[in-house]
Amino acid sequence: MKEKKLIEILLDNSALDSDRDDAAMDLSIFDSDEVIDALIKVGKDTSVSNVILYSVGESIAQIWLRNENFEYNSYQDLCSTTKFAISENMDVIE
């Protein structure tokens, strides 16, 4: 329930950037596919502000690290800011 609300805020283009940023940050503690899907959806949207994109990448990195997972194809589709956040938080070395 909690994560659904956060996803709703993250996906809401009319929400304040500060609220979407908080939602992106707070989603890092959840592991469901729904959360990852929402983060990836926003993380590849070039119309989203870099502040949010970075937080999205940070949360994706934390979830992938916790689950010892790395979805290369998903990563490739992300915006450069999101990718940078993931690489910075996971120390991904190409």
Add this chain to the structure above:
Amino acid sequence: MFGTWTVVGIRHLTHNQVVAGSSPGGMYFNGVDNMNAGWNTMIYGNPTPTMLNQTIRATGVSEENANLMEFGINVMVGGMAYSTTPAVTTAFSMPVRQIDDAAQLWEDSFKALVKQLPETGQQNVQTLQNWARSNGFVKGPNTSGPQVWGVYDDAGNFSWRLKIKPQGSTRTGLEAGSQVPRFDARLGPGYYINPLTGQNGGRAVGTHIPL
């Protein structure tokens, strides 16, 4: 190993940066929430965008942020120029500022929101900004949302260190810490800090801290 990539792990920074100390900030609920709530009601009732609002949006700024910027400008000039009744002609009696810089507008709206904070909140914002400057952080390139400070790497990537969010959220579903003016601070990925107290550690230490 994941394909051609190697995940090394979260980087833990070990550098010792000087942190400006001050008294811990408290939680402040002030008139800004009520004011914003009233403003949002006005806006989302049946808005008639002012010329100023339309001009801001023409620069590529979203409707939400244009509303915020306009709000900030109106607060600064001491007038409200938004009509929720279509039949009422918008009376923007002040000269409309020549607007060609979305970043400056956003900065102005940010300052206006900060001015709505209690005195201690305003002082905390100043302390945080001074902390950022003293650590060599620079303002981020954003033209909406929180004021962000951070560092650029050699490739031009921006990594945040401080995010100041002077407007409490009215959305349900966010953590309680998001309902008030707040800030997030860190010294690097995975290494958070509260510059107002000097405490550092994990996410809980440096995120959603009341101003």
